[in-house]
Amino acid sequence: MAAKESIVVESIDSGIAEPGIEPGASTETMLVTTDSFDEYEQEMSGSIDDDRQMKESITSTISEIQEDVVQDDSTTSTTADPGESEKNLSLDDAEMDDVAHRLGQSNLDGDPLRCKAWLAQKKHIFILSQAGKPIYSRYSSEDKLVTVMGVMQALVSFVQAGSDMIRSVHAGDTNFVFVVKGPLILVAVSKTLESVSQLTLQLTYVYNQIISVLTQSQLNRVYDQRRNFDLRRLLSGSERLIDHLLNFMDREPAFFLGAIKCLPLLPSMRNSITQTIIQTCVKIKNLVFAILLANNQLVTLVRMNKFFLHPMDLHIIQNLVDSSESLKTAESWTPICLPKFDSNGYMHGHVSYLAEDCQACLLLLTVDRDVFFVLSEAKQKIVEKLRRTNCLEAINESMNKPTVTTADIGLPEMRHVLYKCKSTAQFWSPGLQSPYTTDDEIERLLGLYQCLHHRLHSPSRPLKLIFQQLDKETMLAWVASGFELYVTFEPLVTKPDAIEAVSKLLKWIKKEEERLFILNSPTF
Template identity: 45%
Template sequence: MSTKSYDSDDISDNYGGYKKHSAGEDHTTVAWTAHRKHFFILSSAGKPIYARYGDESRISSYMGVIQALISFFADNDDSIRCINAGQHRFVFLLKPPLYLVCVSRSGESETQLRDQLNYLYAQIISVLTHSQMTRIFEQRNNFDLRGLIGGTEIFLDSLGKLMNSYPGFMLGAIQCLTMPKALRDKVGTVLGRAKCKPLLYAILLTPTQLITLLRPRTHSMHPADLHLIFNLLSGSTTFESSESWTPICLPKFNNKSFLHAYICYIAKRVCMLLISPDKDSFFEMSSVKQKVVEGLEAGGMLASLESYAAAGSRGDTGIPGLRHFLYKSRTNVQFTMPELTDAYSSLSAKKRLLRQYQHMHERMHRKTRPLKLLYHVGENETMLGWITNSFELYAAFGPLVSKSAVVLMSNKLLKWIRKQEDSLLILNSPSFEKFK
């Protein structure tokens, strides 16, 4: 059990010892250049901070070129944003004292790649806070930030992987675990009754799906902050074996200071995360966890949660020809999707489907001539995109399905979703005030 309370100065010791699997790749080899998407982070003084592949200290010459390009435009009172060169797209995000760059030939748009860079920036802020980082570079412009974030690169690496497989980042929405509304309400009641004074947020979740979240009525939680929490759980297995107490900055909530998170898996696939502004409240959070576990076990709910977490989102719509779909409730900022069918059993097919969704999403949300409806026939699947004021739907069908059949099946899908909505989404998020 970890009971240490961390101050901001202790951050570099929190996840020490990590060495990424691609650290040994030489930037002069074919293996390094073959990667379809690279991320680079450097300081405004040109100091290397992070590279997705290889050792960032060995590609300092690349970092120098990036810094020179940015400085050239800055000297002319301009700001570089994107360079398109053949199949490659170079996207820049300037957040002094940090510069973030993506070099990609994945086919993703400039906006999508910049959104990913914003998430990488938020990941660094979650470890340091904006105030601490600004103060450091004000004192020493050429400071080597790797000393402070050392060991936490595991979460930058995992974020890069997660953004390539999890559509929540593209949609700006949270996926909820599919389960009966009655069970979710009972779980929320048990969680709410265990509230204590230092508790700000109480969350039950799987590594990528939200089960329930309790919050003060005056404080919501932004999807981007929840995505960072998902990444925290997905990026490391250390949380699975013990109670953990770690500082975390949620940039959308407050990028200037730390909160403290109690993290404990109460079942194999079910994690409890309790967030407090008080760094000395570990034992109170542990007591809350114990009360919740006892309440869930007494009602047989914990076993049910584990069962639904293991089952995933089956999404048995009964619609032949429908292969997969993404449905986002714009009102609730949540989305649902079923498990992938046999048509997407291979890694290449999974990646192709996500790219199709990304292309559809980018085209429909384009600043110039956005679309409400998009029908696309491809070699491997027929795609439909549909946007209204209340929802967004992206669906994949077999390649030989006709347009009229796609429209008919899409309407059937919407009826099915509306019928199952209270089990697919959290329609009324509870607050702590309800349990006073």
């Protein structure tokens, strides 16, 4: 049965009382709050040469911090054992088994172009070099797709020869989206409801995941020296990060919202955790960020004064933590490039979980490669203080507590919602409830949100408010001065009832904002 005709209603706006100060708003922010979706749109319109010149001309942020540290009178720190560092950076046995399985399985695969299961996949991702050298394929060994990637490279080169850049090709219900970044070509072949802009954003995330492993300068250097270089030699073992990132983006709205979700905590408890980190680390002058994550949600973030973290970089960090089971068993000393912070240099991260009885992950990011033991000692002191003040217990309680649903807050006609506060780049969503309890239904719901998001941010005709009645649900999307709101209702809800429910929702979020959002920007 076809969906009912959507109704775009600007007049609904007058019926909803927008709060004087939007829920979750703050004059302080720890994140870069530029709308990442619009930013990437502009970024992708530049040429390869413009992109490279931009990257090479920007003074390294990490170098700037290191110079400041040298000028300061800092205490001498213990040097980490190089052998120990190398040990922590190596793949563990489980990861080696996973890589071996992937390689072994790829040898058993036949021609993917003749495989119905492969052809039926809704979204493929391919990465190749400008010379046409295969680097990555999401669902098959890239070695078996040399011909396909050769065609992709030829399309890009043909359009470039005319001083233009190929962005997308549309064939029936399939979109072919191209992103050319530096020496790499990234391609998405999608039958999903995602727009070209949203697929472009996802490819940009994949590119930045590669940069987080290699850095922009190293990537450019290897291809400047050898155009036919096989990048898989440098990315070996990192394919799991790309695999996980793609699966992460398929189920997580944070990426297209360009925002971060916070772990709900009492403000007094969150402040106690933050102050503990600050008091313990304040004298470690080369520490740039301290980040505490739990269940892929932000507990707190403390930053060096003058420096901010982009949501995209925090998403890359979340992907690293969520995809690496080995981090749960031991402290790790991990080099990581944060592409939006400084694409040409590595931060050095002390990464560890707080305790066996509290599975929150603490990342201490520094520009000094020789302070592993200093940060390890700081982490132990932080855990001891958090345990004494019952903060570990509070984090566990929040992690294990069932997520509140719209029914729990007295809105039975509302099934689900995404609320983003623009000024802090943070968002909130309730727990999923029927009918969105299966993977297929969750994927369908996310697709509906993506469609609404695209229509609100359409380059040709952006909308402020959408009220859309479908067969299975009624959708509402609203862009206000300080927030974005996406709501899923029961299919038979009326417009007056929807307006009343949204007003109640905004009042509830405003009432709970100190628990749901981080409203300050703590610094060392």
